[in-house]
Amino acid sequence: MPDAPLPRDELRATIEARRDLGPEYEPALTDAFLDRIETAIAQRVKAEADSRLPDARHTAWEEQQERKRGLGLALGSLGIAVPLTAAAGATSGMPGMMVAWAGIVAVNMAYAFGRRRRD
Known part of the structure; x- marks a missing residue:
């Protein structure tokens, strides 16, 4: 996986969506954004572990x-x-x-x- 930065544009989009949709959608938007962050972190950790562990x-x-x-x-x-x-x-x-x-x-x-x- 390329060493891409965490999705900063997605954070901006999530904040904009919250403004457009209203505060009642904030928990769902936050959870979806955090899931994407967790996935990106897990991929980085796996790539680093795979590079360090013996075959x-x-x-x-x-x-x-x-x-x-x-x-x-x-x-x-x-x-x-x-x-x-x-x-x-x-x-x-x-x-x-x-x-x-x-x-x-x-x-x-x-x-x-x-x-x-x-x-």
Whole structure:
């Protein structure tokens, strides 16, 4: 919307109409003029807000990418957990398996807490 001034000519016309029609029409004329003013202000506010707010499609795209990264981390963690558990169990027994799983849990927790901090 162009940055047009509020309708000053309409105010003059409303005042003239009030003189012609009489004081009994003043509330209706005033309400109609104020409605036009409110519409003009709402359009300006919307235009300013639209220019300052991020594009919702871009934000949705970023959220979708974040979900994909989280899914990738979860699947990767499970994929590496099986051979890592087998190797740790075969070489070090239960203590090795616990260390391996502690590392997997730590990576996933670090990702989750980092994600929460960004939100």
